[in-house]
Amino acid sequence: MNYAIANWKMELTLEGSVKLARKIVREAEKFGTKTILCPSFTSLEEVGKITKGKKTGLGAQDVFWKKEGAFTGEVSAKELKRIGVKYVILGHSERRKLGETDEIIRQKLETALQFNLTPIVCVGETWEERKKGSVKKILQKQISAAFKNLKISDKKIIIAYEPVWAIGTGRPAHPEDSKEASEIIKKELAKCFPGKIIKKQITVIYGGSVNSKIIADFIKDGGMSGALVGGASLNGKEFLKIIKAIAGIRF
Ligand code: PGA
Numbered sequence: 001m002n003y004a005i006a007n008w009k010m011e012l013t014l015e016g017s018v019k020l021a022r023k024i025v026r027e028a029e030k031f032g033t034k035t036i037l038c039p040s041f042t043s044l045e046e047v048g049k050i051t052k053g054k055k056t057g058l059g060a061q062d063v064f065w066k067k068e069g070a071f072t073g074e075v076s077a078k079e080l081k082r083i084g085v086k087y088v089i090l091g092h093s094e095r096r097k098l099g100e101t102d103e104i105i106r107q108k109l110e111t112a113l114q115f116n117l118t119p120i121v122c123v124g125e126t127w128e129e130r131k132k133g134s135v136k137k138i139l140q141k142q143i144s145a146a147f148k149n150l151k152i153s154d155k156k157i158i159i160a161y162e163p164v165w166a167i168g169t170g171r172p173a174h175p176e177d178s179k180e181a182s183e184i185i186k187k188e189l190a191k192c193f194p195g196k197i198i199k200k201q202i203t204v205i206y207g208g209s210v211n212s213k214i215i216a217d218f219i220k221d222g223g224m225s226g227a228l229v230g231g232a233s234l235n236g237k238e239f240l241k242i243i244k245a246i247a248g249i250r251f
Helices: 014-028 041-051 077-082 102-114 127-131 135-147 175-190 195-201 215-220 236-246
Strands: 003-007 034-038 057-060 087-090 118-123 157-161 202-207 226-229
Touching (some): 003 087, 003 157, 014 236, 034 087, 041 057, 087 102, 118 135, 127 135, 157 175, 195 202, 215 226, 215 236, 226 236
Parallel strands (some): 003 034, 003 226, 087 118, 118 157, 157 202, 202 226
């Protein structure tokens, strides 16, 4: 299955999120793409009322790894589940930049799986790392830290290859870059899981300045099974075009 995941970051008010969700959910259901909306924490519950009973999924942009307790400012997996959240973005580069480490991401990943939240784990190199020729090393490190010795039983996992230099810059990677990254990621995953699990339960998608004109090439030539979309997901019309392009529909 191919995914179109909207990451609305901290860009919208509750009113804006609800309006955009209504527009997307109404249209998105017609196509074969699995659409997931990730509003900010304060909009999750209301957006959840719109996605409830629909094919469109609801995702959070983060979760804390502890189940409950004295953790000021954090949000638990249990609370996310209660309001209908099914997916969670983990290790986004904007959070890594603020100090989130591979170890923290691993703990969050374990908690997400324990609570049946499908994780969307973000990995990707910075421009300096790419220039130094370290793409392989960085992806191997991030994948191994997240997945080595992890028990996933029959759970699904989404991995978003998001080169940091492509996020929010209007300068997307090339499908050849994502093809190379997907091969590195899958080889590293093969050290953690049997091939059958990788094939059936793990999906790799692309993120970083995605728009409706380029995304089809990432699916066709770039080894990707969908997209994590920031800026372009804030425009309902454009995001619907992305959903269609991911479903293989020309427009
Ligand atoms: P962008 O963001 O599409 O605006 O580059 C992608 C992301 O941060 O997931």
